[in-house]
Amino acid sequence: MIPTALFIAAALISSPDGVLGDFDGSRFAWYSSDAANKFENALPIGNGRLGAMVFGGNTEKVVLNENSMWSGPWQDRVNKNARGAVDDVWKKLLAGSITAAGQSAMSNLAGDPTSPRAYQPVVNLVADFGHSSLGTNYTRWLDTYEGTTGVSYTLDGVTYTREYIASYPHGVLAFRFSSSMPGKLGVKLSLSREKSVTAQTASAARSGSSATSVVSLNANSGQSSGAINFWSEARIANAGGTVTSDGKTVSVTGANTVDVFFDAETSYRYSDVSQAQTELKRKLDTAVTAGFVTVRAAAIQDFTNLISRTKLDLGSSGSAGTLPIPTRLSNFRKNPDADPQLVTLMFNFGRHALVSSSRDTGPRSLPANLQGLWNQDYSPPWQSKYTININLEMNYWPALITNLAETQKPVWDLLAMATPRAQAVAKAMYNCEGIVLHHNTDLWGDAAPVDKGTPYTIWPMGAAWLSHDMMEHYHFTLNTTFLRTTAFPTLVQTARFFFCHLREWNGYWTVGPSLSPEHAFLVPSGTSLTQANKAEGLDMSIEMDNQLLRQLFSNILTACAALLSTDTTCSLAATYLPKIRPPGISSRTGRIMEWRTDYPEQEPAHRHFSPLFGLYPAAQLTPSVNATLSGAAKRLVDHRMSSGSGSTGWSRAWAVGLYARLGEGDTAYKHVQEFTKKYPTGNLFGSDGGTGTAFQIDGNFGLTAGLAEMMVQSHGGNGRVHLLPAMPGKWTKGRVEGLVARGGSGKGEVNVDGKVYKGPVETVKGTKYEVRAKLA
Ligand SMILES: *[C@@H]1O[C@H](CO)[C@@H](O)[C@H](O)[C@H]1NC(C)=O
Ligand SMILES: *[C@@H]1O[C@H](CO)[C@@H](O)[C@H](O)[C@H]1NC(C)=O
Ligand SMILES: *[C@@H]1O[C@H](CO)[C@@H](O)[C@H](O)[C@H]1NC(C)=O
Numbered sequence: 001m002i003p004t005a006l007f008i009a010a011a012l013i014s015s016p017d018g019v020l021g022d023f024d025g026s027r028f029a030w031y032s033s034d035a036a037n038k039f040e041n042a043l044p045i046g047n048g049r050l051g052a053m054v055f056g057g058n059t060e061k062v063v064l065n066e067n068s069m070w071s072g073p074w075q076d077r078v079n080k081n082a083r084g085a086v087d088d089v090w091k092k093l094l095a096g097s098i099t100a101a102g103q104s105a106m107s108n109l110a111g112d113p114t115s116p117r118a119y120q121p122v123v124n125l126v127a128d129f130g131h132s133s134l135g136t137n138y139t140r141w142l143d144t145y146e147g148t149t150g151v152s153y154t155l156d157g158v159t160y161t162r163e164y165i166a167s168y169p170h171g172v173l174a175f176r177f178s179s180s181m182p183g184k185l186g187v188k189l190s191l192s193r194e195k196s197v198t199a200q201t202a203s204a205a206r207s208g209s210s211a212t213s214v215v216s217l218n219a220n221s222g223q224s225s226g227a228i229n230f231w232s233e234a235r236i237a238n239a240g241g242t243v244t245s246d247g248k249t250v251s252v253t254g255a256n257t258v259d260v261f262f263d264a265e266t267s268y269r270y271s272d273v274s275q276a277q278t279e280l281k282r283k284l285d286t287a288v289t290a291g292f293v294t295v296r297a298a299a300i301q302d303f304t305n306l307i308s309r310t311k312l313d314l315g316s317s318g319s320a321g322t323l324p325i326p327t328r329l330s331n332f333r334k335n336p337d338a339d340p341q342l343v344t345l346m347f348n349f350g351r352h353a354l355v356s357s358s359r360d361t362g363p364r365s366l367p368a369n370l371q372g373l374w375n376q377d378y379s380p381p382w383q384s385k386y387t388i389n390i391n392l393e394m395n396y397w398p399a400l401i402t403n404l405a406e407t408q409k410p411v412w413d414l415l416a417m418a419t420p421r422a423q424a425v426a427k428a429m430y431n432c433e434g435i436v437l438h439h440n441t442d443l444w445g446d447a448a449p450v451d452k453g454t455p456y457t458i459w460p461m462g463a464a465w466l467s468h469d470m471m472e473h474y475h476f477t478l479n480t481t482f483l484r485t486t487a488f489p490t491l492v493q494t495a496r497f498f499f500c501h502l503r504e505w506n507g508y509w510t511v512g513p514s515l516s517p518e519h520a521f522l523v524p525s526g527t528s529l530t531q532a533n534k535a536e537g538l539d540m541s542i543e544m545d546n547q548l549l550r551q552l553f554s555n556i557l558t559a560c561a562a563l564l565s566t567d568t569t570c571s572l573a574a575t576y577l578p579k580i581r582p583p584g585i586s587s588r589t590g591r592i593m594e595w596r597t598d599y600p601e602q603e604p605a606h607r608h609f610s611p612l613f614g615l616y617p618a619a620q621l622t623p624s625v626n627a628t629l630s631g632a633a634k635r636l637v638d639h640r641m642s643s644g645s646g647s648t649g650w651s652r653a654w655a656v657g658l659y660a661r662l663g664e665g666d667t668a669y670k671h672v673q674e675f676t677k678k679y680p681t682g683n684l685f686g687s688d689g690g691t692g693t694a695f696q697i698d699g700n701f702g703l704t705a706g707l708a709e710m711m712v713q714s715h716g717g718n719g720r721v722h723l724l725p726a727m728p729g730k731w732t733k734g735r736v737e738g739l740v741a742r743g744g745s746g747k748g749e750v751n752v753d754g755k756v757y758k759g760p761v762e763t764v765k766g767t768k769y770e771v772r773a774k775l776a
Contacts, residue, residue, distance in 0.1 A: 023141060025321025025328070026313070026344040029684055030141040031056075032324045034134060034151075039063065040681035040695060043142040043149040044374050047166040047299075048359025048410075049366075050173050050264065051373040054164050056140040056151040060127040062164070064173070066230060067357075067366045067373040068268035070443050071118040071383075073226030074421075077111035077448040082429040085109050089458075089513045090503065093540050096527045102454035102538040105513055109429065110452045116442035118383035119369055121193075121376050122264045123217050123232050127177065128188040131155055142683070144345065144352035147303035148296075158184045167299035168359055170287045171263065174295045178257040183240055187258055190249040191217040191234060195378060198229070204245035205236075212237045212261075212288055213250040231277055232264035235284050237292075259292040268443065269364050306355050309403040310738040312348070312707070314731060317341040329680060336673040337730060343707070346676055349684045350398055350704025353697060358395070360409035364417065366443055367410040368395045372697040374685075381694035382440075385450075386414065388462040389439040389517040390608060393469060394650055394698040397617060397657070397705030400476040401712065403740045408473055412486055415466055418445025419493065422463060426497050430460070434497030435490075437462030439517065455520045455537025458513050460501065463494040464548040468618065471555040475742040480562065488559045492569045495556055498549065499572055505541060508581040511549070512540025519606045521599035541596040544610040546581050551618050553577040558717075583614070583621070583629055591636040592621070592629070605644035607651035609658060612637060616657040619715035623663060634662050646671060649679035649686035649699025656706025660726040661713070668710050669728035675703050714741035 023030045034056040035041035042053040042063065051065035079085070085108035092101035135155030142149045151162040159180040166173050179185040190202070199218040205211040212235040220227040236243075241255030252258050263283045270276035287295050320331060321341035328342050357372035359365065366373075370391055371384045386392045392411070399407050422435035425447040430436060439459045440450040449457045470487035473479075502509040515537040525532030553573040560570035584593035594601065594611045614620030615633045623630040637658045646652035652675045659668035678690050679699055686699025710726040721741045 023322065025317055025339075025341040027145045027348060028141050028143055029325045029345065029349070030139060031326065032138055032140075034058075034138070034140060035682070037061070038682065039376050040685060040687070040691065041683055043140065043683055044353065044356065044372070044685070045142075045147055045149050045164055045166040045173075046356035046373055047168045047171065047173070047361075048355075048357065048407075049171070049361040049373075050166060050262070051357065052164060052166060052173050053374050053376065054149050054151070056162075058129065058131040058134050060125075060129070060151075060162065062125040062127075062175070063374070063376045064122050064125060064232070064262065064264065065373050065375055066122050066232075066264040066266055067119075067369070068228070068266045068364070068443055069120050069122050069230050069264070070221065070228060070268075071120055071378075072221050072223050072228065074444040075113070075116075075446070077113060077116070077446065078425060078428045079109055079112050079449075081108040083431065086430055086513070089538070090540070093512055093538070094505075098523050098527055098536050098539065099531060099534060101513060102536050105458050105538055106452055106454065109449060109513075110457050111448040111450060114450065114452050115383060116385060116440060116446040116450060117444065118378070119371070119375050119380055119385070120221065120378055122219070122230055123191040123193045125234060125260070125262065126190050126192055127260075129160070129177075130186050130188070131160075142352075144348040145304060145307055146300045147307070147352060147356055148300065157181075160185070163296070165296045165299045166356060167287070167295050168302045168361075169298045170290065170295050171283045171361070172287045172295070173262040174287060174292055174299070175260040175262070176257060176292050176296075177260075179255075182256045183254045185241070185255040185258060186251070186253040187255075188249050188251045189215055189234065189236060189260065191215050191232060193217060193219050196220050196222045200248055202245045202248050202250050204243040204250055213243050213245065213252075215248075215250050228267055229273070229276075230264050230266040231273075231280050232262070233280055233284060235261045235288050237261075237288060261287045261295070269362075303355060306404055306406075307348075307351060310351065310736075312344050312734075312736050314340040314344045314734045325684070326682060329682075332673075333677045336677060340730075340734075343672060343676060346680070346684065346700070347704050347707050350700045351402055351404065353700050354395070354398060354404055354407050354704075357697070358407040358410050360406060363413070365410040365413045367392065367414055368697060368701075370696050370698070374697075381688070381696070383442070385440045385442055387440050388437060388466060389456070389459060389610075390654075391650060391696070391698045393465055393617070394654070394702045394705075396469060396701070398701050398708060400472060401705060401708040401739055403738055405473060405477050408469070411466070411469065414441070414443075414445060415463075415490060417443075418447060419490075421445045422447040423493075430497070430501050432497050432500035434495065434500065435463045435493040436460045436497050436501075437466070453537065455515055456518045458538060459515055459517060460497075460511065461514065461545055461548050463490070463497070464552050465613075467491045467494045468548070468551050468555060471559065472617075472742075474559075474562075476740055483559055484563055488563060488565070491552065491556050491559060492567065494552060495569050495573060498552070499576070502549075502576070506581070507579070508541065509549070509576055509579045510541045510581070511545040513538050514540065514542050514545050516542045516544055516594050517608045517610045519594065519608055519610065520602040521595055522602060524597070524599065535602045539595055541581055543583060543592060543594050544613050546583070547611075547614040547618065547620055550577065550580045550620060551614075553580070583611075583632070585628075585632040589635065589639070590632060591639060592632045605640060605647060607645060607648050609637065609640065609645075609651070609654050612658055616654070616661045616709070619661075619717070622661050622716060624716050630662065637662075641671075646674065648688045648696070649675065650696060650702050652679060653686070653699045653702025653706055656703060657709050660706055660709035661715070663726050665710055665726035665728040666730075668706065668726050669730055672703065672707060675699065708739055711736050712739040712741055
């Protein structure tokens with residue numbers, strides 16, 4: 001089959017080989033100490049379903065996750081007063097009673113209970129080596145190329161090594177503990193969990209047999225009925241030594257190596273206990289029979305097949321790049337230009353995290369949540385849900401442009417799960433056909449409004465944004481089967497909701513009640529039943545909503561044309577599209593207006609760039625599409641940033657993409673460096689506000705995507721590919737390979753400096769980088 005994407009290699013300038021120490025500073029994060037029992041220092045691996053956080057202490061702790069272990073069953077949270085309430089709120093908004101509208105919405109439309117389910121850990125693996133210290137030459141590393149992590153140290157003349165693998169092909173995690181001298185390895189292994197354990201057993205293999213020892217722990221989410229159950233098991237295969245068990249732990253003494261294979265399965269994916277247990281046994285039997293060396297080789301081959309598609313070199317840091325991560329992070333804060341390889345490592349870390357946390361693992365695969373799939377808390381920040389007013393979407397921004405399109409499959413699975421819920425909520429709350437999602441969902445596809453506040457709860461736009469991500473998947477892959485069977489039906493379902501729900505206001509089709517995600521405005525004086533200057537969130541004809549609607553209806557027209565569809569949705573979308581209110585530009589500030597009226601904003605430094613959805617990730621406000629609008633968009637992002645936005649990791653990462661779209665490479669790179677100074681925790685995870693604040697993986701993904709957007713752009717639907725559209729002056733040497741542009745076919749041609757490159761483009765060098773790719 002011909003590759004359907006246009007692969008681009010763009011020389012940034014020259015390409016000297018990096019100075020490599022023991023650990024290539026663009027590929028490895030390494031440490032000379034353990035995680036000191038801090039989750040934010042532990043190192044993450046995963047196979048798209050199982051996740052492991054490796055702490056590396058003298059007693060090893062590995063926090064283990066399975067991405068379908070959440071706090072409970074499906075819940076119907078639709079507010080019992082909802083029917084008719086939407087009309088009442090709309091009338092209040094129309095009458096200018098903003099505060100009263102918000103109060104009515106909170107009483108009659110907010111979900112009950114207000115929150116969907118929370119993501120939960122499964123178990124910890126504890127491996128006690130009987131070592132009172134970590135000896136000398138302690139080294140801990142994460143390999144972002146192979147997707148593996150490890151620990152090594154020397155104690156009493158023996159070097160102990162621990163290797164940790166997450167295998168997508170075998171569906172298990174596999175760990176090898178070894179000693180440099182025979183018979184020197186002892187370890188006591190157990191699984192532990194603080195809550196709701198239903199069974200815990202361990203047994204030693206009979207001496208002399210080839211059987212493995214087993215520790216297992218089963219638990220549930222704590223409800224008396226409908227609980228999510230999981231079954232977890234570690235199989236232990238030792239070379240040399242003797243094995244005993246006390247019924248809860250397995251102890252190995254005098255061994256050369258000890259291999260551990262781990263799986264957990266939950267009731268989310270299996271209709272009964274025996275099916276889940278059969279699958280657990282099947283995976284572990286297969287992995288144990290294959291053995292650690294084979295499992296490791298297959299896992300690494302699979303991982304590197306994906307990772308190696310894209311290569312980035314931003315120049316060498318010399319010896320600065322060979323230092324341990326805590327030193328590099330601290331040096332970077334003082335002199336960011338001295339370690340460009342740390343930026344390359346952050347780019348690679350984002351791709352490592354995406355491949356590790358989101359794969360097609362079969363039916364009901366689940367996407368990366370707010371923490372990817374790494375979580376040790378029973379009450380994680382924001383329940384570690386799928387927040388769909390930016391965060392879940394941002395998780396997948398690097399997927400297409402950095403050539404990892406298949407990592408999006410779990411998002412489509414979640415949308416399939418959500419569809420019947422979203423239809424039920426559309427009917428119950430809005431009396432409409434089609435689908436509606438609000439600003440968060442969980443593993444059940446919960447579609448009801450979430451939390452209780454006028455700036456965030458009543459936002460019926462989740463499906464509009466997610467269906468756009470499906471369309472983008474089509475633009476990058478040109479997979480018409482996907483367009484026909486997955487994207488188009490979702491676009492149609494989403495549009496059917498809006499054909500019913502939209503109301504005419506000032507001659508435009510308008511969403512109301514709605515809000516601009518998480519941002520409040522100050523109510524103008526003179527509005528009835530309101531208190532002037534009171535902060536409110538609820539309104540109608542929100543700028544972001546209009547951009548999402550315009551995107552939805554134009555995506556439908558594109559899909560209809562590509563599929564030669566005569567569905568009535570096609571002609572309806574054509575009539576709705578011209579009646580979406582165009583962006584307003586403030587006569588006071590010259591900026592894109594966030595709301596229908598030029599309300600004063602509550603937080604000039606607000607973290608969400610919702611009215612700039614159309615600048616990035618969408619392309620309604622980009623310079624090549626409309627210079628007037630992009631000028632107004634630039635004034636808004638400049639205003640936000642100079643007021644102090646970029647105040648969370650993901651917000652700072654979004655700024656990178658916005659400035660990349662504006663062609664401002666120096667500013668984009670400034671925010672890349674600001675992100676890298678402030679937001680990575682010890683293990684490079686993105687955080688809400690720096691070390692010690694909540695972990696959120698979206699910032700990592702947004703940063704990787706923003707860097708890619710500085711190097712290749714292909715938005716605007718005009719067939720253009722821009723190579724190196726936002727180069728910072730600080731990038732004086734480097735190379736990128738394997739980024740992907742929209743609409744490619746492998747038969748395109750790229751014209752640089754008047755020279756035409758045909759076929760899959762290998763290398764393009766030139767000074768005039770704006771190019772037109774003529775696609776077959
Ligand atoms: C220290 O550990 C590293 C990484 O495992 C290894 O390459 C190196 O040889 C070790 N050095 C000594 C002195 O043991
Ligand atoms: C195209 O999409 C279909 C439906 O989602 C999927 O089954 C198929 O694997 C995709 N083809 C490729 C080449 O990815
Ligand atoms: C750009 O957008 C403005 C404001 O919506 C509009 O008036 C103008 O016609 C647009 N220009 C083009 C070339 O589409």
